[in-house]
Every structure is written in C-alpha cells, then in structure tokens.
Amino acid sequence: MRAAWPGVSAGAAPAGSRARTGDGGLPVLVADACFKTLSRARGAIRWRAVGARHGWNRWPGALTLLRHDRYRRGVLCASTALSLCMGIGTAAADDWSVGTMTDLGTVAGDLASAVAVSADGSVIVGQHLDSMFLPHALSWANGGATPIELDTLGGSYSSANAVSADGSVIVGLASIAAGPFHAVSWTNGATTPTDLGTLAGGEGYGSSAAAVSADGSVIVGSASNAAGYSHAVSWTDGATVPTDLGTLTGGNYSSANAVSADGSVIAGAATNAVGYTHAASWVGGATTPTDLGTLGGQSSYANAVSADGSVIIGTAQIVSGYQHAVSWSNGATTPTDLGTLGGTSSSASAVSADGSVIVGSAANAANQYRAVSWIGGATTPTDLGTLGGGGGQANSVSADGSVIVGSAANAANQYHAVSWTAGTTTPTDLGTLGGSNSNATAVSADGSVIVGSSSTATGPTHAFVLRTRAAAPMQDLDNIYLSMPLLADDTAVAFDRQAGMLSDMLGAQCRVAPGASWCLDTTLSGFAVSSQQNALIGRLSLGYALSGEVTAGLALAVTAKDSIGAFDIAATPAFGLWSTYSAGGAAGTGFQADLAIAYGKTHADITRGLGLDNVVAVTGTADLATLAARAGIGYGLQEGQWLLTPSLALAAYRTSRSAYDEDANADFPARYESLTSDLTTATLSLGGERPISDRQRIGLNAGIVADLDYGKAGLQGTSTIPGMGTISQTETLGRNKARPFLAASYAIDTSPGSTLHVDAGISRAAYGSKPGLSLDIGYGTAF
Numbered sequence: 001m002r003a004a005w006p007g008v009s010a011g012a013a014p015a016g017s018r019a020r021t022g023d024g025g026l027p028v029l030v031a032d033a034c035f036k037t038l039s040r041a042r043g044a045i046r047w048r049a050v051g052a053r054h055g056w057n058r059w060p061g062a063l064t065l066l067r068h069d070r071y072r073r074g075v076l077c078a079s080t081a082l083s084l085c086m087g088i089g090t091a092a093a094d095d096w097s098v099g100t101m102t103d104l105g106t107v108a109g110d111l112a113s114a115v116a117v118s119a120d121g122s123v124i125v126g127q128h129l130d131s132m133f134l135p136h137a138l139s140w141a142n143g144g145a146t147p148i149e150l151d152t153l154g155g156s157y158s159s160a161n162a163v164s165a166d167g168s169v170i171v172g173l174a175s176i177a178a179g180p181f182h183a184v185s186w187t188n189g190a191t192t193p194t195d196l197g198t199l200a201g202g203e204g205y206g207s208s209a210a211a212v213s214a215d216g217s218v219i220v221g222s223a224s225n226a227a228g229y230s231h232a233v234s235w236t237d238g239a240t241v242p243t244d245l246g247t248l249t250g251g252n253y254s255s256a257n258a259v260s261a262d263g264s265v266i267a268g269a270a271t272n273a274v275g276y277t278h279a280a281s282w283v284g285g286a287t288t289p290t291d292l293g294t295l296g297g298q299s300s301y302a303n304a305v306s307a308d309g310s311v312i313i314g315t316a317q318i319v320s321g322y323q324h325a326v327s328w329s330n331g332a333t334t335p336t337d338l339g340t341l342g343g344t345s346s347s348a349s350a351v352s353a354d355g356s357v358i359v360g361s362a363a364n365a366a367n368q369y370r371a372v373s374w375i376g377g378a379t380t381p382t383d384l385g386t387l388g389g390g391g392g393q394a395n396s397v398s399a400d401g402s403v404i405v406g407s408a409a410n411a412a413n414q415y416h417a418v419s420w421t422a423g424t425t426t427p428t429d430l431g432t433l434g435g436s437n438s439n440a441t442a443v444s445a446d447g448s449v450i451v452g453s454s455s456t457a458t459g460p461t462h463a464f465v466l467r468t469r470a471a472a473p474m475q476d477l478d479n480i481y482l483s484m485p486l487l488a489d490d491t492a493v494a495f496d497r498q499a500g501m502l503s504d505m506l507g508a509q510c511r512v513a514p515g516a517s518w519c520l521d522t523t524l525s526g527f528a529v530s531s532q533q534n535a536l537i538g539r540l541s542l543g544y545a546l547s548g549e550v551t552a553g554l555a556l557a558v559t560a561k562d563s564i565g566a567f568d569i570a571a572t573p574a575f576g577l578w579s580t581y582s583a584g585g586a587a588g589t590g591f592q593a594d595l596a597i598a599y600g601k602t603h604a605d606i607t608r609g610l611g612l613d614n615v616v617a618v619t620g621t622a623d624l625a626t627l628a629a630r631a632g633i634g635y636g637l638q639e640g641q642w643l644l645t646p647s648l649a650l651a652a653y654r655t656s657r658s659a660y661d662e663d664a665n666a667d668f669p670a671r672y673e674s675l676t677s678d679l680t681t682a683t684l685s686l687g688g689e690r691p692i693s694d695r696q697r698i699g700l701n702a703g704i705v706a707d708l709d710y711g712k713a714g715l716q717g718t719s720t721i722p723g724m725g726t727i728s729q730t731e732t733l734g735r736n737k738a739r740p741f742l743a744a745s746y747a748i749d750t751s752p753g754s755t756l757h758v759d760a761g762i763s764r765a766a767y768g769s770k771p772g773l774s775l776d777i778g779y780g781t782a783f
Contacts, residue, residue: 096143096467101417101454103433104140104463107149112138113453114463116163117442119214119399121449123167125160126463135159137172140465141189147463150174151192153182158193160186162211165445166722169216171209183209183221183235183242197241199233200226207233207242211259214307218263220256232256232268232282232289246288248272254280254289258304258312261353265309267302277301279314279328279335293334295324300335302328304351307399311355313348323347325360325374325381339380343367346381348374350397353445357401359394369393371406371427373420385426389413392427394420396442400664403447403468405440415439417452419468433457433464440466446665476614480668480721483609484729490565491657492713492731494624495677496766497533498572498600499653501559502628504537505576505598506651508555512545513753513782514586519543519551523778529765536560541578552579555598567604569624574600584636588643588689592634601625608662608670618669622660628653632683641690650708653679670719670727680709689745699745705763707737739764743774753782 096102104124106112112128124140128147137150137160152158155175163170170186174193184193196219198205207223219235223242232254233242245266247254250273257268266282270289279302280289294300297317305312312328316335325348326335340346343363351358358374362381371392372381386392389409397404404420408427417440418427432438435455443450450466504527510519521541528534536559543553559572576598583590602624609617634647656676662669685703692698714730743761750756759776 096145096449096465098467098470101431101433101438101464101466102145103456104145104465105147106460106462107136107138107147111461112147112463113441113461114140114451114465115160115441117444117449117451117465118163118167119165119445120167121444121446121467123163123170124449124451124463124465125163125170125172126451126453127159128463132156137170137174137186138463139163139170139186140463141167148191150186153177153184153193153195155179155181157181158184161209164212164216165214166216169212169219171212171219171221173206173208180206181208183207183219183223183233185209185212185216185219187216194240196235196239197223198225199223199231199242199244206230209235210255210257213259213263214261218259220259220266220268222255227252229253230255232266232270232280234259234266234282236263243287245282245286246270248278248280248289248291251275253277256282257302260305260309261307262309265305265312267305267312267314269301279312279316279326281305281312281328283309283331290333292328292332295319295326295335295337297321300326303348306351306355307353308355311351311358313351313358313360315347325358325362327351327355327358327374329355329377336379338374338378341365341370341372341381341383343369345369346372349393349395352397352401353399357397357404359397359404359406361393366390371404371408371418371420373397373404375401375423382425384408384420387411387416387418387427387429389415391415392418393439395440398443398447399445400447403443405443405450405452407439412436417450417454417464417466419443419450421447430466433462435459435461437461438464473616474614475616475667476612477722479612479615480609481724483612483615484715484724484727485732486612487566487606487608488713488715488729488731489733490567491675491715492677492733492735493533493767494564494567494569494604495626495655495657495713497535497562497564497569498624498626498655499628499679500527501535501537501557501572501574502576502598502600502626502653503630503651504539505555505557505574505600506578506596506628506630508539508541508557508576509551509578509580509594509596510541510543510553510780511586511782512543512551516753516782517545519545519553519780519782521778521780523776525774525776527772527774529768529770529772533562533564535562543578548585549583550579550581552577554578557600559600559602566607566610568607569604570602572600572602572624574598582636587636587638588645589636589638592632592636592645592647594632594649595630597627597629599625599627606660616667618662618666620660620662620669620672622672623658624655626653626655634687643689645687647683647685647687649683649685651681651683653681655679668719668721670717670721672715672717672727675713675715676711677713678709678711679707682706682708685741695749697745697747699747701741701743701745701761703741705739705741707735710735710737733767736764736766736768739766750779755780 106128114126127135134157137158138147152174154177158174160172173181174184175181183196198207205224209221223233229252232245247270251271254270270280276298279292279300295316296319300316302314315323316326322344325338325346341362342365346362348360362372368390371384371394386408388411392408394406407415408418414436417430417438433454434457438454440452510521512519523539525537539557541555555576557574578596581593607619609615630651632649659674687701689699717727741763745759747757761774763772765772
C-alpha cells in the first residue's frame with residue numbers, strides 16, 4: 001500500500017490472534033483485536049435520507065429512513081490479511097480491472113452502491129435496495145465481484161456505513177424483528193451481525209454505528225436513551241453496550257460521526273440548551289462534548305477528523321444563515337471559515353490523514369456547486385473544475401492527499417465519477433458502467449482503489465470498483481519482518497566501510513625530502529572483504545615543511561561507487577588536514593607524533609528486502625557522513641639497517657545517516673529517523689623499514705586495532721508493515737572488537753625526490769570471518 005505519515009504508531013499482533021478460512025478457502029489472519037496499523041480509518045456522517053445519500057431520491061419509492069451518511073476518508077495503514085503461510089498482499093484483488101470500472105452487481109434488486117473501502121482496498125462495503133426499496137448491507141472482498149449480503153438482526157433491512165482499515169470490522173445498523181434498528185458490527189468476515197445495543201435497552205429503542213477506528217477497537221455512533229433522545233455513543237474493545245457521550249449543557253441530542261485513527265478523537269454534533277445544533281468533539285475518552293462553536297449563526301456540524309486527530313472538518317452557519325465549510329485545527333474550539341467560490345455556501349466532506357488536504361464543494365458566483373479543495377491550511381477553496389458542465393462534488397481523498405475522487409458534470413449535464421491526482425484541477429473522467437451517470441464515493445488509502453455507483457446500460461444503478469494500478473503481489477510477512485534486522489546489519493557494514501575510508505584518509509601523509517619544502521603523494525587504494533564490501537579510493541596528499549621536524553598538509557580523496565547489501569553508495573568525496581612531527585626529521589628517528597582530521601559525505605539508495613523470497617523491495621535515499629580524528633605517537637629506532645617504529649594511535653569516528661522515507665508508492669513503506677554511530681579505536685603497531693639497494697626499500701608493519709567504544713548501528717522509525725508500526729531494530733552481527741593486521745611495502749626512487757610505492761595488507765574484518773585485503777599503488781614527489 002501507499003501511505004502518508006500521521007505519526008501514529010502501531011503495536012504488535014495481540015494475543016489471541018487466530019487463523020480462519022474465508023471465502024474461497026483463502027486463509028487470513030483474524031483476531032478479536034486485530035493488528036493495530038499505522039493509521040486508522042474514519043468517516044464523516046450527517047443525518048439525511050438514504051435516498052439522498054445515493055441519488056435514490058430520484059427513484060419512486062426510495063426509502064426515507066433517517067440514517068447516518070458516511071463519507072469515506074483516506075486513511076493510512078497496511079493490509080493485515082495474511083495467509084496461513086504468512087503471505088500478505090492484495091494479489092487477490094487482481095480480479096478487479098485496472099483502469100476500467102468493474103460492475104460489483106447487486107442482490108435481489110436493481111439498485112446498489114459501494115460507500116466505503118478499507119485502507120488497502122481489499123474490502124468494500126455498501127448496500128442494495130430490495131424490491132421493497134429497503135436497504136441491505138453488502139460487502140465485497142479480495143477481488144470478488146459478487147456481493148456478500150450481510151444479515152440483519154431478524155428485521156427487514158440493514159446498512160453498512162464504515163469499515164476498519166484492515167477490513168476486519170464493518171459497522172452500521174440492522175433492524176430487529178420488532179422493527180427498530182440497532183447499531184451492529186460484522187467482524188472477521190462474518191455475515192451475522194453483533195448487536196451493539198442501545199442506551200435504554202429493550203426493543204423499542206434504536207442505535208446506529210457510523211464510524212470505526214483503524215483496528216476496529218473503537219466504534220462511534222448514536223443511540224436512543226430511555227427518554228427517547230438520541231445521544232452520541234461509543235463502543236470500545238468489543239463492548240456490546242454503548243457508552244453515553246452526553247450532550248452540551250441543557251441539550252437533548254448529540255451524534256458521533258467520525259473517529260480518529262487511534263480512537264482518541266471523536267467528532268460530531270450536539271444540541272445546546274436552546275436547541276441549536278453545534279459541532280462537538282470528545283477527546284481522550286471524554287464523555288462530555290466540547291462545543292466547537294459557529295461562524296456567528298445558530299448551527300454547525302462536524303463531519304470528519306483527520307487520521308492523526310489534529311484537524312476536524314464540517315460546516316457552520318454564518319450570520320446570514322448560509323452554511324460554510326469550516327475546520328478546527330489542533331484542538332481549536334472556534335471554527336475557521338473556509339469560504340466559497342463567490343457563492344453563498346460550501347461544505348467539507350473529507351480530509352487527508354494529516355489534515356493538510358480538505359475536499360468538498362462550494363458555490364460559485366453563478367450558484368453552481370463545484371468540487372473544491374483546500375490545501376496546506378488555505379482558507380479559500382480551489383475550484384477543481386468539471387467535465388464541461390456546471391457542477392461537481394469531491395467526496396473522498398487518499399491518505400496523503402494526492403488522489404481526490406467525486407463526480408463532475410459533463411456538457412450534457414450528466415454526472416460522471418471523476419478523480420483528481422497530484423494536485424491537478426482538471427478532473428479525469430472515470431466513465432460509467434454503460435449508463436449516463438456515476439459517482440465515486442470513496443478511495444483507498446493509497447489511491448489505488450476507487451469505489452462508488454454507476455447507472456448501467458439497462459438503467460439500474462450498480463456498485464463499481466476501479467483499480468488505478470495493478471494489485472501488489474502477495475508477500476511473505478515473515479520475510480518482510482526479516483528485512484529489518486538485515487537492513488540494520490547492512491547499515492552497520494556500510495558504516496564500517498565509511499569509517500574505513502576515513503581511516504585511510506587519516507593516514508594520508510607524505511614525507512618532505514631533505515632540502516625540499518613540499519611533498520605530494522597520489523595513491524590509488526583498494527580494499528575488499530569477500531562477499532561483504534569493497535572500496536576503491538583515489539587520494540592526493542600535499543604537505544609543507546614548517547620546519548625540519550614539523551610537516552603539515554591536506555588530503556583529498558574520492559571513493560568510487562559501491563554496493564553493500566541494501567546500500568548502493570554513490571562516489572564519496574572526502575578531505576582532511578594533517579600534521580606530523582619527527583624529532584629526527586626526514587630520518588624518522590626519535591619521538592614521532594601525528595594529528596589528523598577528515599570528513600567525507602555522500603548519499604546512498606537504500607533498498608530493503610533485496611534477496612528475500614516473496615518480498616517486494618522498497619527503496620529510499622539518505623545521506624551518509626563521517627567525521628574522523630586521529631592522534632598518534634611513536635618512537636623511531638635505528639637497529640642496523642632497520643628503522644623500527646613502535647607506535648600507538650587513538651582514532652574516533654562519528655558516522656551518521658540522515659532520516660529518510662521509503663518510496664510512498666511502494667507496499668509497506670517505512671520512515672526512518674536519523675542515525676548516528678560513534679566508534680573509538682586504539683591501534684598498537686610495530687613498523688619496520690630497510691633499504692635493499694640505493695634506490696629501493698621494503699617495509700613491514702604489524703599490529704592490532706581494538707575497539708574502545710562502539711555504538712551499534714540500528715533503526716528507529718515507523719512503518720506500515722502490519723504488526724510493526726514502530727521500528728526499533730539494532731544490528732545483529734557480531735563485531736570483531738580486536739582486529740590484527742599485517743602489511744608489507746616496497747618503494748623505489750624513480751628520480752631524485754620521486755618515489756613509486758606499493759603496499760599490500762591483510763587484516764581481520766570488523767564483521768565476519770573473511771579477511772580484509774588491501775592494495776595501494778602510489779607516486780610521491782618532493783620539491
């Protein structure tokens with residue numbers, strides 16, 4: 001799935017999870033409390049006639065039962081349907097066509113509509129009208145084009161209003177045998193509803209469920225009390241008795257219309273002491289509503305709330321009596337007027353996961369209602385255009401706000417389902433099922449599944465689904481989980497590679513020959529650890545003799561592009577400063593000391609899931625930077641022809657990776673916080689050099705590098721992976737804290753002051769049992 005990021009973390013799979021076999025024998029994971037996902041589904045509702053909700057008021061005999069009208073919003077979550085072998089994905093939805101409408105049919109009647117879709121697009125809910133024009137709740141799952149009728153409580157009608165993010169909980173209402181309707185839920189594929197009861201008990205009172213949180217743990221709606229008044233209510237954690245959410249002081253009525261991702265923010269309306277309806281909210285488990293005010297008129301209404309609970313939207317009456325679209329942000333209790341297109345009225349229907357995109361309709365100066373959007377806190381609507389006709393309506397928006405769906409009139413004044421993508425203000429006609437009119441009512445979180453209703457070639461209206469792109473392949477959830485520790489391990493190896501590159505820079509010094517003032521050395525270095533990492537470095541070092549004992553200089557290097565597991569690392573430029581002290585000058589005898597600092601920065605494409613069976617790899621890009629410093633001391637001893645130099649050096653490295661997001665258009669992307677790892681090492685060595693002719697020298701160097709302090713690489717962040725909403729993963733590799741090394745060198749003076757040198761070495765790698773091999777070829781000159 002594709003996702004935005006409201007910052008809501010998910011938990012692991014709860015105890016009590018169990019497998020069941022759904023339609024067609026597909027095993028899926030179900031639970032009394034399903035996986036919490038990164039964000040939650042929510043809906044906006046308002047009281048109106050069922051007929052008006054779906055355009056059925058145009059047909060004789062349309063039912064006029066008052067019920068909640070829910071506009072489905074974009075949500076943020078990953079699919080939690082798993083096969084018994086832990087496969088996950090939406091491959092079954094391939095039965096729904098890509099780019100064209102699929103007729104979802106109807107049951108025992110001619111009229112049907114789809115009103116909501118789960119975040120991953122795998123479950124669609126709606127209703128159809130029977131021959132008596134009574135509604136019956138329906139669902140479609142995993143690519144099926146045949147509706148499943150959801151039962152009543154013994155009565156004659158039912159309605160599905162909302163579905164949880166993972167599709168496991170459907171909520172709505174169903175009539176009982178005695179006549180009234182009760183709020184119900186259908187869970188884990190069941191077609192028999194669970195009665196959620198009323199506030200008064202008994203058969204003469206009603207209730208309705210309007211919206212549900214992403215994991216299905218919080219349901220909101222309304223229920224009648226013993227006095228016959230309808231109050232906003234909630235049901236939490238499987239409760240079948242509603243909790244009364246009260247009214248404004250002195251009022252009699254209230255309704256809960258929408259709920260945030262985690263169930264902590266509920267939005268709706270309540271009457272005050274004089275009987276006016278005001279938008280209201282309930283936050284953090286409150287059972288008394290907060291009055292959200294009006295625009296100077298008598299009434300207001302809250303339709304929806306963003307996934308993160310930060311933005312509530314709805315309508316409010318201005319002084320003249322007209323209704324304007326409004327929003328309340330970050331706990332505000334005074335509405336912000338979102339204006340019109342020059343006409344009298346406007347309304348807000350849906351809001352993106354983080355509240356940054358609001359959609360709805362607004363009247364222009366000609367009093368034509370047009371689809372509109374408000375982006376990034378705008379208080380003036382943007383006209384989204386039509387298909388050549390006068391009107392339009394935006395009904396739903398994807399989680400990140402990039403896909404808006406609704407309807408628009410063409411030149412013949414026929415309304416067609418349309419979409420707007422990537423900020424466009426010209427609608428794309430989605431067509432019909434052969435008839436003249438259609439309407440897109442909801443879109444999945446990633447914008448890939450659009451649902452609604454359309455007239456057919458023979459006249460009746462049917463539900464439709466349209467996929468904008470092919471379904472994601474089935475993935476192995478175990479291997480998706482495994483991708484995180486593997487990525488943490490690859491991060492550790494990549495960090496070690498960056499530290500190694502800077503270690504090479506810290507030793508990039510040159511010698512000023514007697515009688516010269518400057519030295520210049522160019523070197524091509526190669527390092528490799530079998531099947532783990534390699535590096536090719538071009539380096540230049542320039543030094544100046546400040547005195548006979550002290551030389552200072554700078555070093556420049558470029559490390560070639562490299563691939564390490566998940567990391568495709570670009571070429572890395574680096575620079576450094578260094579200075580050396582030799583009591584014996586160019587002879588190298590006596591007390592020796594050196595100081596160096598170096599810095600390198602690059603970027604890497606990081607691909608999680610490479611090489612794992614049944615996992616679709618997902619990529620992001622991040623910067624890598626390393627700062628290093630070194631201080632060393634030694635003592636040069638002339639023993640015969642050998643110049644022996646025992647030495648001790650301390651080095652510190654700080655490697656960081658910037659925060660980054662994986663591709664939001666991929667399935668199950670993650671967002672990672674920035675990462676920093678510190679390493680401190682001590683190197684104890686004994687080096688020796690001797691001439692083998694007037695122009696040639698050989699050298700040996702042996703020692704050990706020991707980690708004094710090491711901060712393990714790890715991952716912190718959030719993801720849309722089911723059961724892994726919060727990422728906290730440390731590298732699992734065992735690091736070799738003590739690493740012996742042995743190196744040999746050969747140098748030949750090609751001319752006075754100029755030297756060609758070759759160095760080869762073997763060392764224990766920081767990770768694994770394979771040795772690290774190095775080879776340097778360089779040319780130095782003094783002048």
